Amino acid sequence: MKLDLVLKELHRAENELGHLLLRLSERHKADHETYHVARDLAVWCQDHVRLLAEAGDAYGLSLDPSPAGEPGPVERVREKAAEWLGRRPEPGLLLLADLRHLYRTASGVSLDWELLAQAAQGARRRGLLELAGRCHPQTLRQLRWAEARLKESATQVLVS
Numbered sequence: 001m002k003l004d005l006v007l008k009e010l011h012r013a014e015n016e017l018g019h020l021l022l023r024l025s026e027r028h029k030a031d032h033e034t035y036h037v038a039r040d041l042a043v044w045c046q047d048h049v050r051l052l053a054e055a056g057d058a059y060g061l062s063l064d065p066s067p068a069g070e071p072g073p074v075e076r077v078r079e080k081a082a083e084w085l086g087r088r089p090e091p092g093l094l095l096l097a098d099l100r101h102l103y104r105t106a107s108g109v110s111l112d113w114e115l116l117a118q119a120a121q122g123a124r125r126r127g128l129l130e131l132a133g134r135c136h137p138q139t140l141r142q143l144r145w146a147e148a149r150l151k152e153s154a155t156q157v158l159v160s
Contacts, residue, residue, distance in 0.1 A: 003119055003128065004059040010112040011052040011063045017102075017109050017142070018045030018067050024098050031095065037145060044138040055131055092157035096150065103146040110139045 021042035028034040046067035053065035113136035120128035 003116075003123060003125065004056070004061055006112065006116045006119055007052055007056045007059060007128075008061060008063065010109070010116055011049060011056065011061075013105070013109045013112050014045050014048040014052060015067055017105050017139075018042045018049065020098075020102050020105055021045065021142075024102060027098060028091070028095055030091070034095070034149065041142045041145065044135075044142065048135045048138070051131060051135065055128060058127075092153065092160075095153055096157055099146050099150045099153065103143065103150060106139060106143040106146055110136065110143055113139055 021038045025035045025038035025042070028038075049063075049067040050065045053061075053063040056063040113132050117129060117132035117136065120126075120132060
């Protein structure tokens with residue numbers, strides 16, 4: 001069985017998604033909904049990372065239960081430098097780009113949860129199936145939020 005591969009990739013992808021949500025919140029602090037909701041959604045990723053690390057123990061994996069943290073100082077300096085040098089697009093376009101990236105990443109994580117569920121069902125691993133059943137709906141909610149924010153922002157940003 002290759003359940004360990006699925007768990008390892010899902011752990012990596014959840015970490016990436018959580019990091020993207022935190023980065024999105026930091027880059028768009030002025031947009032209060034984006035800032036607060038993205039931070040709330042990142043907590044789900046942190047929980048998923050911890051749960052996946054626990055599940056990985058049964059498959060000989062040593063996955064870090066600590067999620068990726070806030071964007072580091074180097075990343076913040078890089079963003080500020082880009083602002084000062086005039087390379088940063090207007091905030092609306094930047095938000096659309098960030099939401100598109102978030103949507104694509106969340107789509108991949110959702111697919112990985114589906115793969116885990118299918119593999120767990122086929123291998124009769126009830127614990128993994130329950131884990132997917134618990135976490136996948138939250139990932140779908142993250143995906144729907146990113147899509148809704150894209151739809152809400154696109155017309156105003158792209159037509160003005």
